[in-house]
Amino acid sequence: MNILTQWFPNVASRLPEFFDSFVQTLIMVGVTGAVSFVFAVLFAVLLTLTRKDGLTPNAVAFNIVDKLINLFRSIPFIILAAALVPVTRALVGTAIGTRGAIFPLIVGITPFFTRQIQSALASVDAGLIEAAESMGMSVGRIVLRVYLREAVPSIIRVSVIALVSLIGLTAIVGIVGGGGLGDFAIRYGYQRYMLDATYATIIVLVLLIGVIEFVGRQLVLLTEH
Numbered sequence: 297m298n299i300l301t302q303w304f305p306n307v308a309s310r311l312p313e314f315f316d317s318f319v320q321t322l323i324m325v326g327v328t329g330a331v332s333f334v335f336a337v338l339f340a341v342l343l344t345l346t347r348k349d350g351l352t353p354n355a356v357a358f359n360i361v362d363k364l365i366n367l368f369r370s371i372p373f374i375i376l377a378a379a380l381v382p383v384t385r386a387l388v389g390t391a392i393g394t395r396g397a398i399f400p401l402i403v404g405i406t407p408f409f410t411r412q413i414q415s416a417l418a419s420v421d422a423g424l425i426e427a428a429e430s431m432g433m434s435v436g437r438i439v440l441r442v443y444l445r446e447a448v449p450s451i452i453r454v455s456v457i458a459l460v461s462l463i464g465l466t467a468i469v470g471i472v473g474g475g476g477l478g479d480f481a482i483r484y485g486y487q488r489y490m491l492d493a494t495y496a497t498i499i500v501l502v503l504l505i506g507v508i509e510f511v512g513r514q515l516v517l518l519t520e521h
Contacts, residue, residue, distance in 0.1 A: 303492065304492040304493075304495070304496045305492060306484060306490040306492050306493050307492055307493055307496045310484070310493075313480065314477075314480060314493075314496065317475065317476055317477045317479065317480040318476075318477055318500060320394045320475040320476040320477075320479075321463070321466050321476040321477045321478075321501075321504075323394055324394055324397055324398060324401060324466045324469075324474075324475075324476055325459065325462055325463055325466060327398050328398050328401040328402050328405060328462060328466075329405075329455075329458070329459055329462055331398075331402050332401075332402050332405045332406040332409050332458075332462075333409065333455065333458075335402070335406045335409075335410070336406055336409035336410040336412070336413050336458075337413055337444075337451075339361055339365065339406070339410040339414075340410050340411075340413035340414040340416075340417055341417070341439055341443070341444075342357065342358075342361055343358060343361055343362060343410070343414050344414060344417045344418070344443065345435065345439070346358040346361075351425070351429075351435050351438065352435060364407075365407040365410055365411065366407075368403065368404075368406075368407045369407040369408060369411070373400075373404045373465055373468055373469075374468055374471060374472070376400060376403065376404055377397075377400040377404065377468075377469055377472050377474075378472060380399065380400045380403060381472075383399070384396055384399045384400060387399055391472075391473075392472075392473035392474070392475075393473070393474070393475045394474070394475045394476065396473075396474065397466070397469045397474030397475060397476070400469065400474075401462065401465055401466065401469060401474075404465055405458060405461065405462045405465060408458060408461060409454075409455075409458040412454035412455075412457060412458055413447075413451055413454055413455075415450075415454065416447045416450035416451045416453070416454050417443050417444075417447050419447065419450050420442065420443055420446045420447050421446070424442050424446060425438060425442060425443075428441070428442045448519045449516045449519045449520045452512055452515045452516050452519065453512065453516060455512070456508060456509055456512035459508050460505050460508065460509070463501060463504065463505060463508075466478055467481070467497075467501070470482050477497045477500060477501060478497075480493060480497060481493055481494050481497035481498075485497065
């Protein structure tokens, strides 16, 4: 505690608020990560199946989803979050705080997450897909038992990349009152020039990313054949 008071005096005097900001960041990363993962898997599977050489080619469906993902990926997140304020207020009643930050975070990270999982599905050996088709497996069973099962290690790797990117977005969303450690660092570290608040935020975020990457590596080792 003495070291904290000596090196990070402004953080020590606001420790409960700093802890609350950390919890808000965890909530944003956890909820957004879980929801966007589900959407990303659905969109990635849809793109994989409907592509020109997919199991169920459909140019219309592929192009609509593909273009929408490219559209949202091309918009800088801070602009996207500001543009989504009316929609966010209509959906959750507020555009500030943790609750107001989750929707723009989902919209911001899902396109990136989708591309990552799409690349993971593309890494599945085409020979396995052909073998499954020759055995008479339905498209649904091929998705579940071949694509998703064989791509588990790759999906874990890309999920770690997406989560690290998501942590960066939670810091950015603090600029528009999204709460979390980004908001804490901006209010105290940037606006009031309390540099120890910025440094403490950086240290905690780096440790959080380190933990996520460590857990991801262990899960990859467990799931690799």
